[in-house]
Amino acid sequence: MQLLQDRIRKEGKVLPGNIIKVDGFLNHRVDTKLMEAIADEFAKYFDISDITMVLTAEASGIALAAICANRFNVPMVFAKKAKSDNIEGGLYQSEIFSYTYKKKMTLILSKEWLNKDDKVLIIDDFMAKGNAMQGLIDLVNEAGATIKGIGVAVEKGFQGGGDRFRNIPGVPYKALAVIESAEPGNIVFREED
Amino acid sequence: MQLLQDRIRKEGKVLPGNIIKVDGFLNHRVDTKLMEAIADEFAKYFDISDITMVLTAEASGIALAAICANRFNVPMVFAKKAKSDNIEGGLYQSEIFSYTYKKKMTLILSKEWLNKDDKVLIIDDFMAKGNAMQGLIDLVNEAGATIKGIGVAVEKGFQGGGDRFRNIPGVPYKALAVIESAEPGNIVFREED
Numbered sequence: 243m244q245l246l247q248d249r250i251r252k253e254g255k256v257l258p259g260n261i262i263k264v265d266g267f268l269n270h271r272v273d274t275k276l277m278e279a280i281a282d283e284f285a286k287y288f289d290i291s292d293i294t295m296v297l298t299a300e301a302s303g304i305a306l307a308a309i310c311a312n313r314f315n316v317p318m319v320f321a322k323k324a325k326s327d328n329i330e331g332g333l334y335q336s337e338i339f340s341y342t343y344k345k346k347m348t349l350i351l352s353k354e355w356l357n358k359d360d361k362v363l364i365i366d367d368f369m370a371k372g373n374a375m376q377g378l379i380d381l382v383n384e385a386g387a388t389i390k391g392i393g394v395a396v397e398k399g400f401q402g403g404g405d406r407f408r409n410i411p412g413v414p415y416k417a418l419a420v421i422e423s424a425e426p427g428n429i430v431f432r433e434e435d
Numbered sequence: 436m437q438l439l440q441d442r443i444r445k446e447g448k449v450l451p452g453n454i455i456k457v458d459g460f461l462n463h464r465v466d467t468k469l470m471e472a473i474a475d476e477f478a479k480y481f482d483i484s485d486i487t488m489v490l491t492a493e494a495s496g497i498a499l500a501a502i503c504a505n506r507f508n509v510p511m512v513f514a515k516k517a518k519s520d521n522i523e524g525g526l527y528q529s530e531i532f533s534y535t536y537k538k539k540m541t542l543i544l545s546k547e548w549l550n551k552d553d554k555v556l557i558i559d560d561f562m563a564k565g566n567a568m569q570g571l572i573d574l575v576n577e578a579g580a581t582i583k584g585i586g587v588a589v590e591k592g593f594q595g596g597g598d599r600f601r602n603i604p605g606v607p608y609k610a611l612a613v614i615e616s617a618e619p620g621n622i623v624f625r626e627e628d
Contacts (some may be wrong), residue, residue: 271488271512271548274505295464300494301515308498312467318498319464351518355464 243283243418246395247431249276251375256344257425264396268367269302280395281420284365287416288391290314293363297321297356297382299349299374303366304404306395310365319356321349321381336380338373351385358386369394369417372403379407396421399432436476436611439588440624442469449562449617457589470502471602473588473611477558481584483507486556490514490549490575491568492542495558499588503558509529512549514542514574529573531566542570544578551579562587562610565596573598582606589614592625 255263267273272376284290296318299305304320323340324347334351356362364378375392382389389410397404397417407415420432448456460466465622477483489511491500497513504511516533517540527544549555557571568585575582590597591612600608613625 265545266547267510270515270545271510272501272504273510274501275508277501278505299498301513302493304494304497305501305511305513308465308467308470308501311465312471314500315468317460317464317466320494320498322463322494352458352463354459 243280245279246276246283246419250396250419250421250431251429252428254424256426256429260398260400260424262396262398262421262424262429264368267397268306272305274305274309278307278313281307281310281313283364283418284310284391284393284416285314286412288363288393290363292361293390294360295319295356295362297362297364297378298366299323299378302368306367307365310363310393314363316363317355319351321351321378323347324350333383334373334384336377336384338377341370341373349374349381351381353385356381356385356387360385360387361390362387363390364392365394369397369403370401372406375403375407391416393418395419398424400424436473439469439476439536439612443589443612443614443624446621447617447622449477449619449622450628453591453594453617455589455591455614455617455622457561461499461588463470465498467498467502470499471506473499474503474506476611477503477584477609478507479588480607481556481586483556485554486583487553488512488549488555490555490557490571491559492516492571499560500558503556503586508554509556510548512544514571516540517543527574527577529570529577531570533600534563534566542567542574544574546578549574549578549580553578553580554583555580556583557585558587562596563592563594565599568596568600584609586611588612592619593617 296311336349340347394417400418423430465535529542533540585608587610592613
């Protein structure tokens with residue numbers, strides 16, 4: 243997606259340790275008009291007439307997922323992050339390793355808001371190693387629901403996290419900006435699929 | 436706001452300990468069309484032509500704030516919750532007590548995304564004791580920016596948290612559903628101001 247890639251080139255900051263900051267428009271300050279454009283781009287790759295909900299994980303995915311869900315006329319559900327020793331009943335659970343918090347956390351989702359009849363579009367703003375995404379997929383599978391697509395705004399392609407999602411049978415995957423390499427002043431994107 | 440109060444009456448669950456769950460449409464599964472209606476209602480109480488940003492706190496405020504910001508054509512910024520011992524530089528900080536996590540946390544906000552020229556509309560989905568809201572106000576004051584309004588979707592009026600925000604000189608405050616008392620099957624709202 244040219245608009246998103248241009249924005250990353252212009253405003254993204256590359257920090258030591260392969261950290262790419264896009265917090266001026268994606269995940270701290272959020273440009274909601276760009277989120278709308280991203281939603282419309284996702285609509286080209288997924289059959290949004292056939293979904294019942296958009297699913298994401300807290301916290302930074304929520305803004306994009308809310309704008310997408312509003313555009314697609316379905317509810318948005320976000321999985322919450324809980325400390326693994328503090329989980330109530332009635333929940334789907336999936337353990338992930340959080341690089342942000344440097345520890346194991348558990349994604350939790352109330353069984354009230356996801357069931358086997360749901361057709362789920364999973365959306366996230368940013369993917370590095372794909373752990374949170376795998377956790378979301380596990381939650382949907384635990385519910386016996388159907389994944390109709392996986393959409394990511396920015397993927398750090400050089401960390402390989404997205405590759406395991408590219409060949410899930412029957413599940414289209416789309417990342418709108420796949421970063422192949424990043425040095426200050428030189429961010430290289432993968433060619434469009 | 437009648438639409439919101441009706442929804443709370445119909446779908447809200449009252450649990451022991453004065454807990455009111457509205458997670459079917461507000462803060463776990465999110466009805467984004469209702470969020471749009473809430474945004475339009477806020478627009479009656481605040482001069483949205485004179486704001487530069489919408490500010491909220493992660494995580495559950497993000498969906499409503501994103502929809503509001505999109506409706507008002509300004510960026511949305513969310514303050515992040517950090518453990519108090521893990522704070523970088525270049526940040527505004529405000530210590531709050533989190534009832535969710537039962538410990539002190541620090542709201543942090545990059546100085547890049549809030550400065551003294553900003554005119555801020557603070558939005559949150561749910562207010563009990565008002566600690567997170569006070570933290571957001573402190574961040575804006577620390578930046579020397581101007582608060583143009585404080586909007587809350589659901590306030591637990593009987594916990595008194597909102598009262599301290601009702602008389603800040605020059606800052607309009609509006610909660611769209613103020614719960615005066617809550618027992619299973621009987622949720623009572625405060626009369627409109």
